[in-house]
Amino acid sequence: MYTLGNNIRMHLFGKSHDAHVGCILDNIPRGMRISADEIRNEMSLRKPKDGIGTPRTEDDHVEILSGLKDGAADGSPIRMIIANKNVDSSKYKEIVNIPRPGHADLPAMVKWKDHDIKGGGQFSGRLTAPIVAAGSIAKQMLSPMNIKVAAFTRSVGSVSDEMERDMEDALASRDHATRACSPELDDRIRGEIISASKDGDSVGGVVECIVTGLPTGFGGIWFDSLDAVISKAVFGIPAVKGIEFGGGFALAKMRGSESNDQYFIDNDSVKAMSNNMGGIVGGMSNGMPLVFRVAFKPTPSISKEQRSVDLSSMKETVISVKGRHDPCIVPRAVSVVEAVTALVLADVSVSEAI
């Protein structure tokens, strides 16, 4: 159910208000060194920051319980847990029968009579913490192949970054709480989020992810296409509503003479003059940077009053979601997009090596 991957495989476990969340990561190459520092860095990027995230604070310390020996993978499954320390279920009591609009509540309540609404149960964004930890290990596996994965905030609400961005820009976003590429955009996006928050509202946005270093031909075909397996992993992240590679939806308005990336020779190797394909043709890398964008809807939990229904009485009512929620999930989702992408690429790299 909660498994991602074929060769490099991650099994998630835990719920938002359990003692821990965590994952098992299978088939990391025996002997690969694993840096706890790098895991810690990635975890810190996912943390809420500076008044633009949830007030729930977790130290997010990743404890590796098995699978390592003297700092290297020992060939057995790597099992990691992260404690849930700052749990507060008090806010959920009054809405136990009232599905929050935009949330998983309605299908979950209808499907499972015993659905536990507290903290989102199995659907909670809290489970993205072990995803980021596993993603860090995947990045460390990709690093010697010179494959780099970095994402950033392309837009939040009405504020959009209009510049073309590269790997360096994406890495620079790590210095900004909003994961914007520049201090100026960081300010504007922070403003957009705080404004929504003050209104008891939330706001959506777009994450863009860039991958460099993929060899030409990297990826599978048909249902194993690189874009197919990435999109499956990305839609596994809560709140994702769209994905596009390269020119994406804009390509649908173009003619082929405009969208096709024509080839030329640069330093004895074949390069494309543009990157409308986002680095993928026929499901495989064409050697250009892999570029895709992911649309996140606004956080569904808002304190603004909304119409809903009490499922026990089947009467209409209104709901105002208290709890502690991020007014905008995008800045923290950047890490999660990077993580699932790294996991998918590590998995495909094993297939490619066969």
Place this chain on the structure above:
Amino acid sequence: MYTLGNNIRMHLFGKSHDAHVGCILDNIPRGMRISADEIRNEMSLRKPKDGIGTPRTEDDHVEILSGLKDGAADGSPIRMIIANKNVDSSKYKEIVNIPRPGHADLPAMVKWKDHDIKGGGQFSGRLTAPIVAAGSIAKQMLSPMNIKVAAFTRSVGSVSDEMERDMEDALASRDHATRACSPELDDRIRGEIISASKDGDSVGGVVECIVTGLPTGFGGIWFDSLDAVISKAVFGIPAVKGIEFGGGFALAKMRGSESNDQYFIDNDSVKAMSNNMGGIVGGMSNGMPLVFRVAFKPTPSISKEQRSVDLSSMKETVISVKGRHDPCIVPRAVSVVEAVTALVLADVSVSEAI
């Protein structure tokens, strides 16, 4: 490699210029009646039409070689083949070392020294023919559950259908060669395609797919989310560059109070007042129609001259792709989007029944 699904599984085989293409469809419920007429209807919708598609004509007769007994599934794998009759490889000889921009050629040629460029080899859209045949059987499996799948052409190039569309409209598109929802749009889209064709060019577009009848709660969570498994199948279709559910990328600009679909009571059942979520929250159906849009890039093969490189001499050159190609793949892709969606839903329906 070419396999879609877990319980209901399709294995594709064949290449564009082989004697046949086809597939094996596993685990169709024993005893289920299979209508050859319905398969024929679906196949005819995928055929090029009226001067807006490739001049390659295939009768696309689907021969079911095993798995049926007296018109019903006998519980063994259903094996179907479709002959490739109208094969013409003459146009490929001169471009054997020159990757066509936007095409799978470059990664395929770099990865595999012996790559057979003729008709796209394993990447050819010709393999979507057995997908449509298998999809028709999946639709027949969904029909008694009252689950309906229909798609239509939302836009081609600069012509866009701006109306909200429902299942009835989508079904009506079957009367139009372009799969537009109205005769007027059919005309305009035909014009757009013919104009591109006359210029030796091609044009992209957007397919929208609607599913009704999914019970609330239909679908999985995390990487088995309904949107995750649909997107993986959709990106398995050649030329797809983006997918969005419900409001999709537009949601990224909204606030939660605007994007959340609020609930009310309609005829003793819970309904949403809007469908920004496209029928999916938390990876499961919320009982509203499932709605998603798929961006198709323009057909990469165009006769207009483009820059490319001769990989044998590593010299820059120009290429003008002769062959027989659809100037716009969108009208025919509508059937393919329906087919993979039906296959995914049939597969998930088995998991749901457990």
Place this chain on the structure above:
Amino acid sequence: MYTLGNNIRMHLFGKSHDAHVGCILDNIPRGMRISADEIRNEMSLRKPKDGIGTPRTEDDHVEILSGLKDGAADGSPIRMIIANKNVDSSKYKEIVNIPRPGHADLPAMVKWKDHDIKGGGQFSGRLTAPIVAAGSIAKQMLSPMNIKVAAFTRSVGSVSDEMERDMEDALASRDHATRACSPELDDRIRGEIISASKDGDSVGGVVECIVTGLPTGFGGIWFDSLDAVISKAVFGIPAVKGIEFGGGFALAKMRGSESNDQYFIDNDSVKAMSNNMGGIVGGMSNGMPLVFRVAFKPTPSISKEQRSVDLSSMKETVISVKGRHDPCIVPRAVSVVEAVTALVLADVSVSEAI
């Protein structure tokens, strides 16, 4: 890697000398009540007893960390851990380069330069503890379907139980430390084990497993045959060297008129007059009890001196394995055979329900 099953799936983790061993059990039906008492009972049957097992004592308390709510499965993965408290690695230092005959050491040392010989590493029988815990949950899932699984010790060394045994006998074996079906056999088998132990030696044996309550037709065909999936799970248990169903190898000496189980009518239902097929024909249950036997080799670790090779110096040497080992694994393996069988049947029961 350490995963068993398709729908009901168990992922093992941990090593013999880690802080814990454990497993994740996926897809146990939401709402199913899980009795901790029954898990405890099963765990106690696997414990070494009465001077015939290893002196390593573990309380084998199973801690369920997630997946339960108010005593019932909550639909999320069930994560269980069991502490390794009584770890003693001192005995392994002197044999770190000398593969123990009959043990996994040689291939493991050759394949992995860093192989950790302590307690058998990933190969340790210690990992059968979480298998038994998971198996108990599988049994609880099978119980309402009236499917019962019970095994017993058929033979140890030269002592063999020559009686035909049924479910009642197999259940009675739970009262005997050796898992023999009668007090008299329990005595004789205990004698056989103690005699081997006194000689610094070990001894092998045969476990027989009986399953009642399978509906006629239960199971798959070809590589999903019931015997195929059971045998795969059984060979996953360390020290297994053979399996046979019903008459097994004895059938190879028979004629068809002798081996075929002829049918008659008993109380309005079809029964077989004999059970040479062990309850399986064509990969599916024929309604008779499922019966199979599993051959276990003697524990490879013995204190008797044996010839081996020091891989660091590539010189011949002798080895006498100290550590703490069961002189006969069979009495404890009975629980493990039951557990993997129950896990496989629970998994197949889900496929059958589709």
Place this chain on the structure above:
Amino acid sequence: MYTLGNNIRMHLFGKSHDAHVGCILDNIPRGMRISADEIRNEMSLRKPKDGIGTPRTEDDHVEILSGLKDGAADGSPIRMIIANKNVDSSKYKEIVNIPRPGHADLPAMVKWKDHDIKGGGQFSGRLTAPIVAAGSIAKQMLSPMNIKVAAFTRSVGSVSDEMERDMEDALASRDHATRACSPELDDRIRGEIISASKDGDSVGGVVECIVTGLPTGFGGIWFDSLDAVISKAVFGIPAVKGIEFGGGFALAKMRGSESNDQYFIDNDSVKAMSNNMGGIVGGMSNGMPLVFRVAFKPTPSISKEQRSVDLSSMKETVISVKGRHDPCIVPRAVSVVEAVTALVLADVSVSEAI
């Protein structure tokens, strides 16, 4: 359902009385040369011979419909079919409601109202023809790794080969219709089969399989153990009732000092002084020849009268199976055991290469 393997995967299709049986073989390395002669040789070894097999004659010509280019794998699925030419369903009419003892009929008839008894339907040994064809390709893949797979007839009924046998002996069995290792045994086994046949009866036997050339460490652990995956594939063959590796069931009577294969140095490499383990310890190859034996029950279809039940009237009756059946399946099963073993080893060799 009818799929074997993970990386190298075979999907079977067809039924005994369909126009064809066949399979798709996935992921054979692109560029690997495939010899049609070797396939033909393997197919001829599976044919009934010299009055000791079924009178049904099939030329068993393997037609490769796709996946090859100029005699080498082209990276796409390899699709093979074999025609069923000599079909005679006349004998099945009178027994349509009477399950043949020992056969899959009873569970199949109870499970599926529409079960087609003709030629065994999906259970037919006829489907082992494409298994042998696929196995030949797997052998050709193993050949450059110097891995050889050969099996022979160890016993039929009361005639047993008591000699220790090696690869050379096993290969020599190819010269004898019964697949015995010597002309003398060939005569005696032929006598045993003909004697059973004259009595309107059938007889069982044991196939032994030897594999040389596996590198030390080849194989997985726990449920991916080499013995686990081989046993699953072997029990996929119709009529198999037991499997044992090395000493197998005889080990259960031994002490460890007797069963352990002690190590010595031979020509600078580590060898075992005996092969009780059959070449596998801890699920992996220890560098010794892999040796296992497979018990086949007597063919269930015999013309001797047996008791059965008419399921339509639920009255007891007698049955005498006419049809055309092998009085002993063992000589032909030798090829099938080799084939599934080669397929499993080819599959594992890909995992090992990762």
